[in-house]
Amino acid sequence: MLIFATPDPDLEDNRVAAEIRAFRHELRSSLRAPRRWTGGLRRTTQARAIQGSNTIEGYTVTDQDALAAVENEEPLTADQRTWAEIVGYRRVLAYVLNVAATPGFRIDLSTLTAMHFMLLEHDLDETPGRYRKTAIYVRDDRSGQTVYEGPDPEHVNALMGELIGELQRTTNVDPMVRAAMAHLNLVMIHPWRDGNGRMARALQTMVLAQDAVLEPTFASIEEWLGRNTEDYCAVLAATGRGRWQPHLDTGLWVKFNLRGHHFQAQTLRRRFTEAEQFYAALDELIARHRLPERVADPLFDAVLGGRVTRPTYLKRVEPLEIRTATRDLQRLVDLDLLVAHGQTRGRYYLAGGELSVVRDRLRRERSPLRDPYPDLMVGIRRAGSRQDGG
Numbered sequence: 179m180l181i182f183a184t185p186d187p188d189l190e191d192n193r194v195a196a197e198i199r200a201f202r203h204e205l206r207s208s209l210r211a212p213r214r215w216t217g218g219l220r221r222t223t224q225a226r227a228i229q230g231s232n233t234i235e236g237y238t239v240t241d242q243d244a245l246a247a248v249e250n251e252e253p254l255t256a257d258q259r260t261w262a263e264i265v266g267y268r269r270v271l272a273y274v275l276n277v278a279a280t281p282g283f284r285i286d287l288s289t290l291t292a293m294h295f296m297l298l299e300h301d302l303d304e305t306p307g308r309y310r311k312t313a314i315y316v317r318d319d320r321s322g323q324t325v326y327e328g329p330d331p332e333h334v335n336a337l338m339g340e341l342i343g344e345l346q347r348t349t350n351v352d353p354m355v356r357a358a359m360a361h362l363n364l365v366m367i368h369p370w371r372d373g374n375g376r377m378a379r380a381l382q383t384m385v386l387a388q389d390a391v392l393e394p395t396f397a398s399i400e401e402w403l404g405r406n407t408e409d410y411c412a413v414l415a416a417t418g419r420g421r422w423q424p425h426l427d428t429g430l431w432v433k434f435n436l437r438g439h440h441f442q443a444q445t446l447r448r449r450f451t452e453a454e455q456f457y458a459a460l461d462e463l464i465a466r467h468r469l470p471e472r473v474a475d476p477l478f479d480a481v482l483g484g485r486v487t488r489p490t491y492l493k494r495v496e497p498l499e500i501r502t503a504t505r506d507l508q509r510l511v512d513l514d515l516l517v518a519h520g521q522t523r524g525r526y527y528l529a530g531g532e533l534s535v536v537r538d539r540l541r542r543e544r545s546p547l548r549d550p551y552p553d554l555m556v557g558i559r560r561a562g563s564r565q566d567g568g
Contacts, residue, residue: 285346326414341363515529
């Protein structure tokens with residue numbers, strides 16, 4: 179075995195994995211029944227994954243720009259370089275979400291090569307789709323110190339072959355653990371000059387998509403990783419210990435990922451419940467103000483924090499005339515359900531005062547999430563401190 183090996187789960191891991199599977203089956207049951215909110219949650223969940231994975235790399239991605247990427251619209255605030263990175267990752271994630279769950283799909287070298295090219299084709303200087311030919315070092319942007327040195331470039335081809343072979347083998351390993359190990363091995367091999375972290379997270383989502391328990395959009399933990407970047411970097415540092423050492427124990431890494439799945443599943447379950455409550459509240463507002471039922475879709479996007487544009491409204495509600503769409507949106511502004519921003523051509527709409535009141539009221543009623551590994555981060559930081567101390 180040339181790469182990091184999968185650890186044997188302990189009793190705690192088995193318990194947490196069983197709880198996650200129960201959550202995922204519950205979520206799958208909710209998605210099977212036709213729901214008005216499914217499309218909106220799918221879009222925002224994909225946007226949060228894009229946002230999370232790029233934020234880890236230091237690219238500031240607002241909620242609005244992440245959703246704009248999903249909708250193939252122009253950004254509000256991102257600069258040209260940041261937007262190119264966001265769009266590149268959107269292409270990769272769209273490929274993963276649409277292809278990975280196809281029966282008979284197999285991850286091979288051409289798959290990863292194509293994904294890497296999609297990610298970085300805007301910057302050919304980074305040799306997208308080709309392995310690095312030089313040594314590579316990961317530096318901490320805050321301290322300027324080197325925190326990891328990848329394996330020698332002459333070993334990359336063999337290591338990637340081993341990883342791909344492992345992904346193609348039939349195994350009884352839990353898909354969440356299998357996906358976590360794919361992520362770890364790819365990011366530790368660091369086979370490309372740039373984009374290794376995002377590719378590793380996309381590969382993790384791709385492996386999860388092959389499980390077919392929960393649709394790929396909702397199986398990813400990229401959003402959670404983006405919201406816990408410091409912890410994510412800490413567990414990678416504690417696991418890798420500064421250089422390519424595949425003999426090291428990976429138990430903390432697997433626990434960290436199971437913890438992420440547990441938190442993400444709890445979050446999704448809460449969002450599904452809130453989506454039902456939001457739509458009930460929107461139905462009440464629509465009836466009270468004698469609005470057409472079609473405005474529920476843009477109002478739902480707005481209550482989730484997204485921006486509403488006339489082109490998107492027209493695309494979602496067909497057939498609808500431009501004049502009617504304009505009149506609908508203006509009516510929602512007049513009622514303080516939406517607030518207009520920008521000039522006529524680039525105008526967009528965000529949640530207004532009355533809609534924000536509904537959203538804030540429902541979110542105040544949230545119950546806290548439960549940590550399945552309450553002491554894990556203490557253990558990870560202790561392991562990191564031992565490494566720093568020699």
